[in-house]
Amino acid sequence: MTTTPQDPAFALPKALLKDRQVFFAGAATRTIDEEPTPTISLRSTVKTFGFGDTVFQALDGIDLEIQRGEFVAIMGPSGCGKTTLLNILGLLDKPSAGEYFLNSKSVAKLSAARKARIRGREVGFIFQNFNLIPTLNVLDNVALPLTYQRGLKFNNLEKASKILKTFDLQNREYYLPNQLSGGQTQRVAIARALINNPSIILADEPTGNLDSKNSEIIMDELTRLHRAGNTILMVTHNPDLLSYASRVIHMKDGQIDRDIELTDTAAYKATTSFISQRKKQRSRRFRNGRLRRQKEGEKK
Ligand SMILES: Nc1ncnc2c1ncn2[C@@H]1O[C@H](COP(=O)(O)OP(=O)(O)OP(=O)(O)O)[C@@H](O)[C@H]1O
Ligand SMILES: [Mg+2]
Helix, strand or coil, rough: EECCCCCCCCCCCCCCCCCCCCCCCCCCCCCCCCCCCCCCCEEEEEEECHHHHEEEEEEEEEEEHHHHHEEEEECCCCCCCCHHHHHHHHHCCCCCCCEEEECCCHHHHCHHHHHHHHHHEEEEECCCCCCCCCCCCHHHHHCCCCCCCCHHHHHHHHHHHHHHHHHHCCHHHCCCCCCHHHHHHHHHHHHHHHHCCCCEEECCCCCCCCCCCHHHHHHHHHHHHHHHCEEEEECCCCCCHHHHCCCEEHHHEEEEEEEEEECHHHHHHHHHHHHHHHHHHHHHHHHHHHHHHHHHHCCC
């Protein structure tokens, strides 16, 4: 017996369903007894840069599975491949070899337009170097993902203004990026990454330049998003931030060196609760489907 990815068990958190197409509809079917399909699945992923003698292997055969609703911290020394990994996961870059399945779909088989749509709707990217557009003010920078998706609309700016308030930036809306402090720039970049209600948040050292008060604002926001059922991957050099995560992956020389579940954290409890809820929903639907089919069979 098979279930399809249209099951509620696969559904996005309710808060995120508005204005959203479930892009994995039609993905491969699977049996009810299997573990839930991971949101992210990388198999033997390699990324090389350069040509000939200057070739450099930034990722050296990564196997990684991440379930929907995990909060994964990624740690490791500078140059070990953390940003390269996030770029591939966020569909900003392609692996040189190996496979990437996102919500059961092979990313290599998606058209460029489809990838752009998924990136726009599903993925929130907080870049290590912010990537704000220098000629746009803060409000327009934050509204940009919405503008890409649905064109220029006043409503986009209203939404951007609302999220800027969350990050205590309401009085910086008309500043240009070069008029902001490092911490403010970082908070603007985070507001922009979250404006689309992404279900997968890829954060490359989101608190790298922030003092402890501002770090807390960001981490509280990521925790709120995690508790709403979203998947978070966060690169960090700060071991104190592991208390917010459900799992930590240590990278070394382009490989996963250690992969540890952080069973003592609140994030771990939240993650296991999402996964068991989804399993229960799936088996309830499976049972109901079987009963319905039995009844239909009896009627015939
Ligand atoms: N576009 C590129 N061309 C050539 N080499 C690259 C490119 N991007 C990354 N690299 C190399 O790949 C390796 C991994 O880079 P990456 O940015 O993923 O490291 P990182 O773990 O994020 O480091 P950091 O903690 O300093 O941000 C580095 O040695 C880097 O020089
Ligand atoms: Mg990096």
